[in-house]
Amino acid sequence: MWFFAIPKIDEIEVTVLHVSIKISNFALRFNIKYSMRNQKMYEADDKMISLIRDNYDLLQMLGSFGISLGFGDKTVQETCEDNGVDTYTFLAVVNFTINGSGEYENDEQLSIQTLMHYLEASHAYYLDFQLPFIKRELSECLQPDDSLGQLIMRFYDEYSHEIRRHMQYEEKTLFPYVRSLLDGKATAEYSIETFSKHHGAADKKLRELKLLIIKYLPSDGLHNNMLTATLHDIYDNEEWLRQHSMIEDHIFVPVIRRLEKLAKQSDVTKNISEMVFKGAGQNPDALSDREKDVIVSLVQGMANKEIADHLCISINTVITHRRNIARKLQIHSPAGLTIYAIINGLVDISSVKL
Numbered sequence: 001m002w003f004f005a006i007p008k009i010d011e012i013e014v015t016v017l018h019v020s021i022k023i024s025n026f027a028l029r030f031n032i033k034y035s036m037r038n039q040k041m042y043e044a045d046d047k048m049i050s051l052i053r054d055n056y057d058l059l060q061m062l063g064s065f066g067i068s069l070g071f072g073d074k075t076v077q078e079t080c081e082d083n084g085v086d087t088y089t090f091l092a093v094v095n096f097t098i099n100g101s102g103e104y105e106n107d108e109q110l111s112i113q114t115l116m117h118y119l120e121a122s123h124a125y126y127l128d129f130q131l132p133f134i135k136r137e138l139s140e141c142l143q144p145d146d147s148l149g150q151l152i153m154r155f156y157d158e159y160s161h162e163i164r165r166h167m168q169y170e171e172k173t174l175f176p177y178v179r180s181l182l183d184g185k186a187t188a189e190y191s192i193e194t195f196s197k198h199h200g201a202a203d204k205k206l207r208e209l210k211l212l213i214i215k216y217l218p219s220d221g222l223h224n225n226m227l228t229a230t231l232h233d234i235y236d237n238e239e240w241l242r243q244h245s246m247i248e249d250h251i252f253v254p255v256i257r258r259l260e261k262l263a264k265q266s267d268v269t270k271n272i273s274e275m276v277f278k279g280a281g282q283n284p285d286a287l288s289d290r291e292k293d294v295i296v297s298l299v300q301g302m303a304n305k306e307i308a309d310h311l312c313i314s315i316n317t318v319i320t321h322r323r324n325i326a327r328k329l330q331i332h333s334p335a336g337l338t339i340y341a342i343i344n345g346l347v348d349i350s351s352v353k354l
């Protein structure tokens with residue numbers, strides 16, 4: 001008679017747990033290995049050919065930066081310098097595209113001109129080449145007299161129109177605004193936040209288009225293969241658009257936000273300088289004695305009611321004096337009036353609470 005040893009329940013649990021741990025460890029090692037492979041940070045002395053060999057999908061990015069092929073075994077820095085591209089900015093975009101992370105709002109080394117050239121060239125590539133190319137692919141795959149085929153083409157045309165409208169908005173509104181910032185001629189009617197709040201990928205129609213194509217795959221082998229290849233190109237372009245939008249949101253927008261802050265700081269400094277020199281050149285006798293008294297009281301930190309009590313006048317009279325002071329001097333802030341009063345000898349700087 002044969003006897004079989006039946007494992008105990010706890011032994012089974014241990015075995016299952018052991019197998020589970022092995023699987024978990026394998027998954028962990030795989031994830032770490034995969035993560036490390038995708039977290040490589042390329043540097044200026046890396047070979048450009050190595051960067052492309054490891055990330056062939058960056059080929060189109062080279063063209064948008066204005067970098068031509070045929071760079072041999074040159075480094076990233078040598079290749080960028082040969083093509084007039086800022087190396088630091090190129091690597092920032094490349095490493096962000098590969099790794100999907102980075103902090104750029106306080107990065108002073110990024111070249112806005114290089115980013116602008118890259119984004120404008122990317123728009124030209126997508127609008128002038130990629131959209132028409134996929135449309136030709138679709139038209140060759142679909143039967144012109146098929147109603148569902150016509151619907152797919154109409155969906156693609158609507159999607160193309162939406163993408164074109166979005167990119168043309170950036171060309172006509174966003175990029176000129178950034179150039180005006182660089183030239184020191186920013187307008188208060190627009191800001192990068194206006195763009196950021198309304199910036200989003202036009203991917204809803206693209207998802208519907210892909211679903212239609214997947215469900216519509218024809219029965220004959222030739223058209224099936226052609227439509228499958230086209231679908232693959234659409235997926236590639238969806239990923240390209242996602243990366244393009246991420247670069248705008250996480251690199252371009254933070255850099256322009258910082259530029260706006262610098263422009264505002266520059267405007268404040270300029271306005272204070274103008275108040276100082278304008279006040280220094282003005283004749284204090286243009287003000288009445290009572291208006292000078294009001295200025296001194298304001299500089300000492302008094303509110304309207306305190307000034308009225310101090311000078312034995314009504315609050316309305318104080319308000320009228322302040323209005324006339326602002327009109328005559330074109331100075332509207334307490335800080336500006338303080339500077340004016342000090343320069344023109346109405347108060348001593350030692351008596352002012354700074």
